[in-house]
Amino acid sequence: MPFDGLWVHWMNEHSIKEVSVPDADLNDGEFMLGKPAIVCRWRLSNKTLPLENRHLRALGARHTRTRRVQKELVAWAKQHIEWTLGDGAAANPDGVLMMIVDTEGRAAMSVGPYEELEDTRLAALCARADLARREAEEVGVAPEALWLASEGTLIREGTPGMVPAGAVSLVTDLAKTMGIHIRYVDELLEKVQGRRIDFDEAFLVSDEHGVVPASDFPGPEGRRFSEGYERLLERAKKK
CATH class of the missing domain: 3.30.470 (D-amino Acid Aminotransferase; Chain A, domain 1)
Structure with a gap:
C-alpha cells in the first residue's frame, strides 16, 4: 500500500x-x-x-x-x-x-486504496484465517476469523473471553442482539479442512474486508451480516 x-x-x-x-x-x-x-x-x-x-x-x-x-x-x-x-x-x-x-x-x-478479495472460496478464506490466527499467537489479536453457521447457531474459534478484533466484536454483538447463539470451538480450521465438523455456510469476518461469505458455502446468515456491515459503511457515506 x-x-x-x-x-x-x-x-x-x-x-x-x-x-x-x-x-x-x-x-x-x-x-x-x-x-x-x-x-x-x-x-x-x-x-x-x-x-x-x-x-x-x-x-x-x-x-x-x-x-x-x-x-x-x-x-x-x-x-x-x-x-x-x-x-x-x-x-x-x-x-x-x-x-x-x-x-x-x-x-x-x-x-x-481498498482492494476486494479475488478468491472467496472456503479454502482461500481458511488460508487467510490461518494466517490471522498465527498473527494472534504473536500479537494477541487476530484481524480476521472464519465463522460457520449451522442450524441457527454461529460457530467460531476461540473462547468467549478472548479479545476480538474490531469487526469480530461487531458481529459478536450483532449476533447477541439478534438472539443468535455463538458456539466456540477449538481447532476450528483444522476441523473444517478435515471435514470433521458439520456446517451449512461459512464466512470470513475481517477488519479490512468486513463480512465475506464463502462463494462455495453461502447462506442467509453470512448474507445478513454482510449486508449489515455494508449498511454501516453506507450510513457513513451519508454523513
Whole structure:
C-alpha cells in the first residue's frame, strides 16, 4: 500500500514525539521505522473509520514480543486518525487506514486504496484465517476469523473471553442482539479442512474486508451480516 499523508510516532521512557511526513520513505533519515511487529488494516467509508472505537480497543490488547501496546500509543492513534484521514483519505475516501507498530513501539499511520478479495472460496478464506490466527499467537489479536453457521447457531474459534478484533466484536454483538447463539470451538480450521465438523455456510469476518461469505458455502446468515456491515459503511457515506 502506498503511504500518503504519513504520520510517524515514536516513544521511549522520557518522551513522545510525532511528525507528519507526506510522501516520505519510512526508512528515510531520522524517521526510520524498524521491523513491523503489528500491522492493522482498517476499512474506511467516506473518509471516516466506522469501527474506530472497536479497532482502538483491539489495538490496546495487542502486544509485540517485548511489550504491550501502551496506552499512550492508543491515545496517539485516536488523536491522529482524524488528522491522517484529513491529510491522506482524499484520494481514497473508501480505502484502508493502515497502522504499523515496530518492535520498539514506534508507529506509523497512513491511508491507501481498498482492494476486494479475488478468491472467496472456503479454502482461500481458511488460508487467510490461518494466517490471522498465527498473527494472534504473536500479537494477541487476530484481524480476521472464519465463522460457520449451522442450524441457527454461529460457530467460531476461540473462547468467549478472548479479545476480538474490531469487526469480530461487531458481529459478536450483532449476533447477541439478534438472539443468535455463538458456539466456540477449538481447532476450528483444522476441523473444517478435515471435514470433521458439520456446517451449512461459512464466512470470513475481517477488519479490512468486513463480512465475506464463502462463494462455495453461502447462506442467509453470512448474507445478513454482510449486508449489515455494508449498511454501516453506507450510513457513513451519508454523513
